[in-house]
Amino acid sequence: MILKSTMKDRFITFSPFLFLFLLLVLAPSVHAWSTTTSKTKSELTRRDTLASLSSSLQVPIALSFFLSQPANAEEGDSDEYITTPRGLKFKVTNPPNDPNSPTPKRAQKVKAKCTLYINDFPPIAENEKNKSTKIDSSKGLLGEKPLEFLAGVSQVIKGWDLAISDMRVGEARKLIIPSDLGYGDKGAGGKIPGGATLYFDVELVEIGDMAKLNEDQYKWLDEHPL
Numbered sequence: 691m692i693l694k695s696t697m698k699d700r701f702i703t704f705s706p707f708l709f710l711f712l713l714l715v716l717a718p719s720v721h722a723w724s725t726t727t728s729k730t731k732s733e734l735t736r737r738d739t740l741a742s743l744s745s746s747l748q749v750p751i752a753l754s755f756f757l758s759q760p761a762n763a764e765e766g767d768s769d770e771y772i773t774t775p776r777g778l779k780f781k782v783t784n785p786p787n788d789p790n791s792p793t794p795k796r797a798q799k800v801k802a803k804c805t806l807y808i809n810d811f812p813p814i815a816e817n818e819k820n821k822s823t824k825i826d827s828s829k830g831l832l833g834e835k836p837l838e839f840l841a842g843v844s845q846v847i848k849g850w851d852l853a854i855s856d857m858r859v860g861e862a863r864k865l866i867i868p869s870d871l872g873y874g875d876k877g878a879g880g881k882i883p884g885g886a887t888l889y890f891d892v893e894l895v896e897i898g899d900m901a902k903l904n905e906d907q908y909k910w911l912d913e914h915p916l
Contacts, residue, residue, distance in 0.1 A: 771866065778849050779866035784893070787860030792897070794854060796842030796911055799898030802854065803828045803836050807889040808882060811864065822889065825881050836895045842916055843901075847872050847888075851916055854894060862893040 771779040805827040849867030867888040
């Protein structure tokens, strides 16, 4: 019963497209077939034979490909990470509140929730082995306290500056930050070893005011692009 219902739904989904498809593909095939059969054997040249055969084969081949496509397939429905030219990997886990809202400018105040792991993210399935180690989080015993900083001015690691500069309020991402965009060969805090890849869950909570910069600070921004 489930199989029948599924096939019926698929047919209903495809029926207008299938009609147009058959109209476009079968029409030249029928014409080629009728033209071929109207000729005598002596008139049937090698070119006619190949053209007729090719036209006839288009139907089952193209039709099988057409019907093999999922009825409800959506583009962009992927679990893969996007890798930036700098080697930062990210995956959007929650879209922004407004996809047309602005991203932070350099020296603009921002607030972000975050949790840092090393070795890997915690597994989703309960039966998977947990290789991850939680290092820090903005969520403590007293509740959530988002991290506040100025975007793009090296108050945080490079991987964070690059990621936050591309995010919008409400957006959450998983980040995989290589060591050269993190704490490098030295590590940090006695908990993060040198050369460690960093795994972050990040959510941009708020974009605030621009910081008041002096001439030297503007010059520094010009001399140190992200």
